[in-house]
Amino acid sequence: MRRVPRVLAGCGAAVVAVGAAAPGASAAGGPExxxxxxxxxxxxxxRVDLLLTPHNHGASAVPDSTVRLRWSEPLADRQVLPEGCARAAERTVTCRVGALEADRAGEPVGLQVRLRGVPSEVLLELDTVADGGVADGGVEDGGVEDGGRGDGPQRVLVLDTGDTYYF
Known part of the structure; x- marks a missing residue:
């Protein structure tokens, strides 16, 4: 399968995602x-202010999905998270994004997290950890590949400048 690099940048930070949508079915034979x-x-x-919108660029609907947000720095012990989001580990938050129609965007998720310290930068990794049984074509559930592209998590480097970095 052909791999197409997509490079996105904002205010000096870069995000790199590799992949190409495969129409129809995954290598395992199911919807993709x-x-x-x-x-x-x-x-x-x-403090990190984050706003994200999930997008299903694939050919099949997803009945339910959850995004995992991993930070390179530990989170402060106390967090006030929006409904649907929960602390999963010292550096990890998960947020339910729900059902996603094929080739559509879902509802935006906005949250603020406090880091334990005041670092000059933080690396955020975003990946899908639950997709209602539909193959994403990426690496999921702790690094288990499901037979697709193997594109892995999205990564965003955010510097402590107060500037907004887009991904």
């Missing part, structure tokens, strides 16, 4: 999706 997350992030004084 192509889930991606587009949005913005800003870091200032140890």
């Amino acid at each position: 999706t192509d889930l991606a997350y587009h949005g913005s992030a800003a870091l200032s004084g140890g």
Whole structure:
């Protein structure tokens, strides 16, 4: 399968995702999706403001999905997270994004997280951890490949400038 690099940049930060949507079915023979997350992030004084919108660029609908947000820095012990989001580990938050129609965007998810310290930068990784049984064609559930592209998580480097970085 052909791999097409997509490079997105904003205010000096770069996000790299590799992949190409495959119409119809995954290598395992089931329906295939192509889930991606587009949005913005800003870091200032140890607080990250994040807004993301899930997109299903694939040919099949997803009955339910969850995005995993992993931070390169530990999160502060106390977090106020929106409904549908939960702390999963020291550096991880998961948010339910729900059902996604084929070739459509889902509802935006907005949240603020506090980091334990005040780092000069933080790396955010976004990936899908649950997709209602439909193959995403990427690496999911802790690195288990489901037979598709193997594109892995999206990565966003956010500098403590107060600037908004788009992905």
